[in-house]
Amino acid sequence: MTETVPRPTLEAVAARAGVSRATVSRVVNGSDAVREPLAERVRQAVEELGYVPNQAARSLVTKRHDAVAVIVAEPETRVFADPFFARQLRGISKELTAHDNQLVLLLTEDRDDHARVGRYLAGGHVDGALVISLHVDDPLPGLIRSAGVPTVFGGRPDFSGGRDGVVYVDCDNRGGARDAVRHLIGLGRGRIAHITGALDQTSAVDRLDGYRDAVVGADPRLVVEGDFTSASGERAMRELLDRSPGLDAVFAANDLMAAGALRVLRERGRRVPDDVAVVGFDDMLPIAEQTEPPLTTVRQDIEEMGRLMARLLLRTLDGTGAEDQAAGGLILPTTLIRRASA
Amino acid sequence: MTETVPRPTLEAVAARAGVSRATVSRVVNGSDAVREPLAERVRQAVEELGYVPNQAARSLVTKRHDAVAVIVAEPETRVFADPFFARQLRGISKELTAHDNQLVLLLTEDRDDHARVGRYLAGGHVDGALVISLHVDDPLPGLIRSAGVPTVFGGRPDFSGGRDGVVYVDCDNRGGARDAVRHLIGLGRGRIAHITGALDQTSAVDRLDGYRDAVVGADPRLVVEGDFTSASGERAMRELLDRSPGLDAVFAANDLMAAGALRVLRERGRRVPDDVAVVGFDDMLPIAEQTEPPLTTVRQDIEEMGRLMARLLLRTLDGTGAEDQAAGGLILPTTLIRRASA
DNA sequence: ACATGATCCGAGAGCGCTCTCGCCCGTGGA
DNA sequence: TCCACGGGCGAGAGCGCTCTCGGATCATGT
Numbered sequence: 001m002t003e004t005v006p007r008p009t010l011e012a013v014a015a016r017a018g019v020s021r022a023t024v025s026r027v028v029n030g031s032d033a034v035r036e037p038l039a040e041r042v043r044q045a046v047e048e049l050g051y052v053p054n055q056a057a058r059s060l061v062t063k064r065h066d067a068v069a070v071i072v073a074e075p076e077t078r079v080f081a082d083p084f085f086a087r088q089l090r091g092i093s094k095e096l097t098a099h100d101n102q103l104v105l106l107l108t109e110d111r112d113d114h115a116r117v118g119r120y121l122a123g124g125h126v127d128g129a130l131v132i133s134l135h136v137d138d139p140l141p142g143l144i145r146s147a148g149v150p151t152v153f154g155g156r157p158d159f160s161g162g163r164d165g166v167v168y169v170d171c172d173n174r175g176g177a178r179d180a181v182r183h184l185i186g187l188g189r190g191r192i193a194h195i196t197g198a199l200d201q202t203s204a205v206d207r208l209d210g211y212r213d214a215v216v217g218a219d220p221r222l223v224v225e226g227d228f229t230s231a232s233g234e235r236a237m238r239e240l241l242d243r244s245p246g247l248d249a250v251f252a253a254n255d256l257m258a259a260g261a262l263r264v265l266r267e268r269g270r271r272v273p274d275d276v277a278v279v280g281f282d283d284m285l286p287i288a289e290q291t292e293p294p295l296t297t298v299r300q301d302i303e304e305m306g307r308l309m310a311r312l313l314l315r316t317l318d319g320t321g322a323e324d325q326a327a328g329g330l331i332l333p334t335t336l337i338r339r340a341s342a
Numbered sequence: 343m344t345e346t347v348p349r350p351t352l353e354a355v356a357a358r359a360g361v362s363r364a365t366v367s368r369v370v371n372g373s374d375a376v377r378e379p380l381a382e383r384v385r386q387a388v389e390e391l392g393y394v395p396n397q398a399a400r401s402l403v404t405k406r407h408d409a410v411a412v413i414v415a416e417p418e419t420r421v422f423a424d425p426f427f428a429r430q431l432r433g434i435s436k437e438l439t440a441h442d443n444q445l446v447l448l449l450t451e452d453r454d455d456h457a458r459v460g461r462y463l464a465g466g467h468v469d470g471a472l473v474i475s476l477h478v479d480d481p482l483p484g485l486i487r488s489a490g491v492p493t494v495f496g497g498r499p500d501f502s503g504g505r506d507g508v509v510y511v512d513c514d515n516r517g518g519a520r521d522a523v524r525h526l527i528g529l530g531r532g533r534i535a536h537i538t539g540a541l542d543q544t545s546a547v548d549r550l551d552g553y554r555d556a557v558v559g560a561d562p563r564l565v566v567e568g569d570f571t572s573a574s575g576e577r578a579m580r581e582l583l584d585r586s587p588g589l590d591a592v593f594a595a596n597d598l599m600a601a602g603a604l605r606v607l608r609e610r611g612r613r614v615p616d617d618v619a620v621v622g623f624d625d626m627l628p629i630a631e632q633t634e635p636p637l638t639t640v641r642q643d644i645e646e647m648g649r650l651m652a653r654l655l656l657r658t659l660d661g662t663g664a665e666d667q668a669a670g671g672l673i674l675p676t677t678l679i680r681r682a683s684a
Numbered sequence: 685a686c687a688t689g690a691t692c693c694g695a696g697a698g699c700g701c702t703c704t705c706g707c708c709c710g711t712g713g714a
Numbered sequence: 715t716c717c718a719c720g721g722g723c724g725a726g727a728g729c730g731c732t733c734t735c736g737g738a739t740c741a742t743g744t
Binding site: 364371396402 | 729730731732
Binding site: 011021022025053057058060062 | 699700701702703
């Protein structure tokens, strides 16, 4: 609507500065092959005309887009309840904009979406992709692979065992979980239950493994599967109390579920931490601080994970060899944060 | 990395189908000016070669990008705590992808970011913009205006009074608030407090106005300002109880704050709804359902707002006249959802 | 049979940019 | 003084697409 003012082109700037297009291009792209008096004249012309390069024309020849896709592969509701994604997204966004790259967001819910994403990536509209919250049976990695788009995953993909060239960033889920449970053991707790996350995600599996590392030969009735939502935390806690009334500690695979567990424990009249100690995972603020009592939990720096994912990808795209240093996975450390719940 | 297979061009498809570029272009873009036997041959060639149009080349001539920017103008922490944004984003995403448009996400925190966003929009990289969560003192609308990019706002901008051409989608904040408070009055409550949202957002102001519509000449001590976070809800509730111990109802400007208020009320030994009735706003699931007791609240369809914003913008971009039908604002209705808290 | 449209398709220009190539000019060595 | 050399700059091609325009083809009216 309304006639858009035609934006000045390289040609126009060149004319105004009395030089050739090539020279303007050189100046704009920061080449040092233009001597000072001229370069300055060009810069001034750019300024005066308010010239902004046409990205489409540029991409047409460079085959770079300075854009990366961020794929949020969460089928349903969790994205809404869990601040996790927003936080990771922010980390990614920061790093990306710091390097003048655009963030193209792709939200997927079902298989149809995956096909669409596959087509999109194959279409070569972006230079790379970042995948958040992948589930094990997801066809996405395959699509991405065949699209040939450089990709960094957030969280270890389930097939990363040894498949070549898979790059991911994750936190030390297993080690963090182990620390959490050992802390409970150190508190003298003997019947430690675990509420797992959605076991179609490796983070949940790894945390479960960490739990098992610490509690060798754990009573299987002390482990209940949740799905990272607080509702599932409540459900799991009820089940645990019904099955094993004698439990004296709970390690939940994230803070949201821990908060749910806390509610049920209160409802059932168990004192925390006196009767039952509770530890979460994520240190998701403000949730972890506002539970009653405040949650002892395993901190992971989610925003940093996002930043790192983006940095890794950009480095790959630059050709600044990421192959060597990061192929495989980058694992961030976790810290146990002690509050009142355990 | 690794040599990317050069993608087939229009030219290649044309050669294979034994037609001209122009004809392939016509088929690809769904023109009906190609007769059937030929069109089919082209389609087959496209299929066989796995041809995908080069968006950059296309944009270069059409001056359209089929991309819109979504600007989340939230300075800080709220984006993380409140599922609001994720939900609106999903609505936007759905509508956009349904029309083959890309979603370019721009997260802004401070003034520097705004300048960057302004430059980005002025750069003409996107066809339009969607702005979420605008604050009153924000320079963004000005930047957008001077960039000349068609824009739809989520939530009424503070200057929308009569300024020409401002398009926005909002829910009936004032009416919804009025209904909520009238409901409390209908319950026989006489001292109804209000916890406002961040008053630099029109939604908070409008809800406050709705409250005042219903409680004419309200005791100013019954109104405390919050900022939409649950922590602020707790703080406000404490202040209210200290100042006006006799209150018998609270209307909070969103569910998060209502949940905070609920916690404080329980902590202070007030029964809900017997001693104090509580109403929230948003019907943010699962929060509203999982409070204790479940929250009576004003429902607004956030995802639908997102969808509508996108639809309005796309329509404007198509030239399918949105000027007439939507210039000004589109206000969605709200519904009071009765649960146990009031 | 020929003129007249209408319809379908191809030729070609051009969108705004980058980048190679070669020209020109200035400098230094003989 | 002349030649070789090198670095700064311009000319021009071409990225992959769209779209106008005109030519070819075919049905139709007379």
